[in-house]
Amino acid sequence: MSNRSILGLVSLAVVVFLLTQTFYSVDPTTQVLVRQFGALVGQPKTEPGLYAKIPLIQDIVRIDRRLMAYEAEEFEIIAGDQKRLVVDAYAMYRINDARLFAERVPAGETALRGLLDSLINSEIRGVLSSVPLHAVLTQQRAVLMDDITRRVNAKTKDLGVQVVDVRIKRADLPQANSQSVYSRMKTDREREAGQLRAEGDEENQRIRATADREVTVIKADAGLQAQITMGEGDAEATRIYAEAFDRDKDFYAFWRRMEAYRQAFASGGTMVLRPENSFFRYFNEPPAGAVTTKK
16 A cells, blocks of 8 residues: 555544544534533533534533432431422423523433432421321322422522422331321220111111110000901990890890800710700790791
């Protein structure tokens, strides 16, 4: 290979290198800062496109402009009612001022996450330590988290970072306290169940006593009414018998004796009586007015 060819290849490589060191691109997800000898130059480039810089003298720093999530390490707090709680929180944030962020946090996003962890931990402790445990476990928690978000965002604003939201992902009792809490909850539920059963038994006894009393009253009224009806029936029967007896005393006596015969002989038993006994009166002497058949 001739010297001219080698010189041409070297020149081409230098041109390509200078071009790569001169031009850079910006995509929609990032913002780019230009540094010259370590100092920032101008404002960050946020519009997508192709840009140029001074090669070998200036370099670039890319900073993500998207909404990012950060999960804090779980930690234990003491609520306002002295109840312990293990909290697992997360935050949503974005870098909205790249130049300010690069100046205040030169170590970049790694250092930012350490700052967020400290701020979130501190603000959650500060807010939740003033409220009872049940406030963290109810709908009031949303209001508390909004307050925590405002507090954290106020401290990250000077870093060029906007904290959009801070939320508690999980809030549990410490393992050491869980069993005692569950036991107390079980005891409370058993006491409530016993009270409900006692109230149910009391109501059952009251209903049964009322029903038994009503049944007794109804039976007594029905028995009284039956006695009255039976008495009225007996009185009416006696009146009818008396009227019949007054109309024809001999016929009435005959009819009563026939009834006595029917009842005496219906069982098929044997009776030993003297023939002249008054029981056989109508066998020997026909009643007055009876029609006799001559043989």
